[in-house]
Amino acid sequence: MGIVRVYCEDVMSEVLRVGVAGLGTVGAETVRLLRLRREDLARRAGRPIELVAVSARDRSKDRGVDLAGVAWEDDAVALARRDDVDLVCELIGGSEGPARTLVETALSAGKSVVTANKALLAHHGTALAKTAEAGGVTLAYEAAVAGGIPIIRALRQGLVANSIGRVYGILNGTCNYILSAMRDTGRAFDDVLAEAQELGYAEADPSFDVDGIDAAHKLSLLAALVFGREVDFDGVHIEGIRPISPLDIAYAEEFGFRIKLLGIAEEAPEGVRQRVHPCMVRKDAPIAQVEGVFNAVVAEGDAVGTTLFLGRGAGAGPTASAVIGDIVDVAAGRRAPVFGIAAAELRAARPAPMEALEGRYYVRLMVIDRPGVLADVTAILRDEHVSMESMLQQGRDPMEKVPVALTTHEVDEASMRRALDKIARLDAVLEPPAMIRIVEL
Amino acid sequence: MGIVRVYCEDVMSEVLRVGVAGLGTVGAETVRLLRLRREDLARRAGRPIELVAVSARDRSKDRGVDLAGVAWEDDAVALARRDDVDLVCELIGGSEGPARTLVETALSAGKSVVTANKALLAHHGTALAKTAEAGGVTLAYEAAVAGGIPIIRALRQGLVANSIGRVYGILNGTCNYILSAMRDTGRAFDDVLAEAQELGYAEADPSFDVDGIDAAHKLSLLAALVFGREVDFDGVHIEGIRPISPLDIAYAEEFGFRIKLLGIAEEAPEGVRQRVHPCMVRKDAPIAQVEGVFNAVVAEGDAVGTTLFLGRGAGAGPTASAVIGDIVDVAAGRRAPVFGIAAAELRAARPAPMEALEGRYYVRLMVIDRPGVLADVTAILRDEHVSMESMLQQGRDPMEKVPVALTTHEVDEASMRRALDKIARLDAVLEPPAMIRIVEL
Known part of the structure; x- marks a missing residue:
């Protein structure tokens, strides 16, 4: 030596x-x-x-x-x-x-x-x-990635012994702040966004944040690191939080869920699935407790089990903290390959299609409250082999617009989308159906 | 280069x-x-x-x-x-x-x-x-420290830019499992310990775990790293979880708290205070949500703010995960001083005495339910300048043994201990008072 x-x-x-x-x-x-x-x-x-x-x-x-x-x-x-x-x-x-x-x-x-x-x-x-x-x-x-949370180091060094099957997180504090505030106050997205802009939690042009692009940027880096593949931002399926309504947040509570914008990268039979979209997660899942501008990342390793890293995802202090941590590592001569292994050894990206995703779904419709509507909806679900788990239609208002919410058992996304397309075309369905994926954590 | x-x-x-x-x-x-x-x-x-x-x-x-x-x-x-x-x-x-x-x-x-x-x-x-x-x-x-959670790396490298005022955590999964199970089932410590031993979550000789020694070992390492001082295990104030009763767990809920065995290392005017003891923490504090055999460590940095690291604190997989992470760092030539700075530069330990701690307290007494007892208790508190925040005496049972629980405003530990000594000597107080520190997180 x-x-x-x-x-x-x-x-x-x-x-x-x-x-x-x-x-x-x-x-x-x-x-x-x-x-x-x-x-x-x-x-x-x-x-x-x-x-x-x-x-x-x-x-x-x-x-x-x-x-x-x-x-x-x-x-x-x-x-x-x-x-x-x-x-x-x-x-x-x-x-x-x-x-x-x-x-x-x-x-x-x-x-x-x-x-x-x-x-x-x-x-x-x-x-x-x-x-x-x-x-x-x-x-x-x-x-x-995730501001002040030393997650790159954790994945690249600390958890290196693990085969990590899934990494996911709340990767955008602006979205999490907006969703938390919508839940706390019952107010609508636009309203809360305007307030977040005033408070400096959202940019004048909020698109990068609220449309999920910023979270997708970060997710693509986590995925490269964890799965040893080339960075594949184009392979990320991205949906933002603009379509989330106070109604869906209220139904989420009813069903025992919270709505979070998650970035999820997971090994799938077809390759690696990277997705950023609003998720319904069980209220008692650790990541459901992460509120406001905080970020959190969860890595599921075969040896270590589930680990969670929580902290401020943005802001001058947390970001500078991470920057200086990196500078000190360089000064101390502590080096690691950028994405965990030599760049030449990174496997080509192989995005798994969303259509092959198997999961549960929350769907909320606005329908005319008249006999036969639910029969039409459930017939479509049956025809597409979508098995319903629960349905809520609270209150009645004959011949007026009323919400109907339902959750499904496990089904592939392709079937779910076909069913939603058909449901959207029903006369009695007055708005495009709202769909939020239920994610088991 | x-x-x-x-x-x-x-x-x-x-x-x-x-x-x-x-x-x-x-x-x-x-x-x-x-x-x-x-x-x-x-x-x-x-x-x-x-x-x-x-x-x-x-x-x-x-x-x-x-x-x-x-x-x-x-x-x-x-x-x-x-x-x-x-x-x-x-x-x-x-x-x-x-x-x-x-x-x-x-x-x-x-x-x-x-x-x-x-x-x-x-x-x-x-x-x-x-x-x-x-x-x-x-x-x-x-x-x-904290099994599979890469907390040493996080503190030594990731958060190196920060002045960390306090680091604390749930550092012993056995204790956290027992406290979680006591809360879930309402059962007594001995009972739950026996079950934990059967399940393999507690050793045949549980003393190292339940008396806080294992957590204190880990805390002394975190403190050395964070505060740049020599390891000072002897300077850790240690109390275990044996004295926690189902009654205290029920009162904690009543007051809006959870009871957790925490290890806390914090900068104090007199030096560094290291302590392991049961704590009452607000129910909605992130660390209060950590249940069962999980460990969690929180570091409070001036730049990064509050960061939390959660994972399994023991077991073959998580521990081997951490061991191999270290082996890979050595293999890759990534080196860091053992406690963050050269050992010769570590400052001498300077333990801050518990008596100087300022904090809030939960106290639970078993008293004879007769007139004048509470007047005696509150007079002692007044004389020792302990200001009461709330008091609960639920149910009445004249001339029988009943519990009385109270919480205080901020007071120094020396005063609190003097008051408790005097209260313990009252004829109407039938058991040594239970005292649990309330910790603001």
């Missing part, structure tokens, strides 16, 4: 020189913590970590952090070319543009990269992993 | 040769998984991991694992002296005897050690960390 020690002492005596691109709230907090914790981080990393350069759009803006003695680059990509930068911290965001160019340039130049950019990795993760490995450097992204 | 790559490729081509000492359920499962996952582990570690030698007491016992081609040592310590062993996996247990000798010998011989032995580290952790560092090798113990 002589070589190891010489190597370690050698590297340990050197400063790790960091360049930070992007000085939004996360970037500014990263800079602040690197300074505040300077001594402790050096002790824990075994060598000093020094901020040498930053880049952001507006040099004059006051970000509340001291940048004295730190070089400024107007062009982020210039950070990747500086001889005095060993590690580039990419906090710009976006799957293309300067973020992508910066990360590619830095990795190609033999500099390690720490990023919080899930979109970039979801779209270009496999290629970037190859670039990092070719350059013999690290590409770390703990902050990209 | 040229040196780094040469070094990595160099080490990566070599096999990591493992010796396992102790072939109980954990040892046998570790051996089984090392074989079953051989290829995948090699891919994830970047080099093959090979079991070359084992040691256990009884060579003839069938453990359900194939040991063909593996050397056998009757004396575990001999594993540490074998030239063909790079890493020793210590799964014997116990703070002294062969486990201690083996670990010391292996570290001194420049072999890395992976252990699940919390007792050994709680008693000798600081000294062993120094030995490991002097030998330039790793001493890893993920399996020693």
